[in-house]
Amino acid sequence: MRHWWVVPLVLLLASGCSGVVLNGEFSARLDSYSAAANVDAASALAGRLDTEGKVASLARQAGQWREFDGAAGVWPFAHVCLNAEYTALLGRTVAISAETAQRAMTGEFDGNSLTTAVVVQAAVWRLFQDARDGRAEQ
């Protein structure tokens, strides 16, 4: 076997693969969406984001989570590849984000609840980034 060295090389490249693998486009989207969500969270906490802004933020984020869910599939053919555990987590996040956005848009949340929803969702975006990067929150 002349090219035996290919086996350890492939193993080396494959090692350290996270349960979340995104292509370049979706990786950039994740960074962008997370940054925007965290700006909104900081603004909401500082009282600089009015009710309309919070509702718009929640509606936007619900659509963004759906983008990731819709692009998920089997590596290397999909833009977003997740193991079973992260597939379930993303599915749950899509569902709860959609329900939260729906209630926000129909005026069911008061100002404090809107702020809580914006802040906690920003934290989940950061955790999604950590999952992609193979990091755990300290």
Next chain:
Amino acid sequence: MTLEELLAQMPEPVKPWAEKYGPTILAWTAQEVMEWIALVAAGDIANAYGHLVSGMSNDELLAVWGDLEADWSTANTENTRKIAVQKEAVLAIVKVALGIALASVGL
């Protein structure tokens, strides 16, 4: 239907949900419960979870966000541990391969 009967019908991955949100699920009709179990069994987690949270109060919904955040965090801790184990295993294989390669050229 009792909580025990409900748990017995749940696919393994969602038993923790049934335990946690049992009272919400038990308030559904038998038909709704069966349809929900079918969604879960088909792997349609988004719709199944969506149905579950749609019946919650606002406070419950916001509390579920906290549960979700904790679950992401737990998954990330496990993910990090698995990556470290994979790296160690591959490094061990590479070391053995290097030893064989060096031996084959007489070093």
